[in-house]
Amino acid sequence: MLKSELKAEEYRARARAASLAADGAPLARTKEQHQLAARTWSDLAAAEEARAAGSRARRERQEATNTEQPQGTK
Structure with missing residues (x-):
């Protein structure tokens, strides 16, 4: 497995996790911050x-x- 594939999984x-935190956040601002984090992690993935596909x-x-x-003509 490529390093980039491992990073994507992480x-x-x-x-x-950020999406779940957003779902459970009682405050609107906290919910927005977790949603932004989830989008950012998804974009990085x-x-x-x-x-990985390019590699x-x-x-x-x-x-x-x-x-x-x-053979022998590289």
């Missing part, structure tokens, strides 16, 4: 997932390039 967990695509292209070349 950020998603933090977003869920999405960025890490995009980074996987680059790795696949590199592997395809390496298999197309004859």
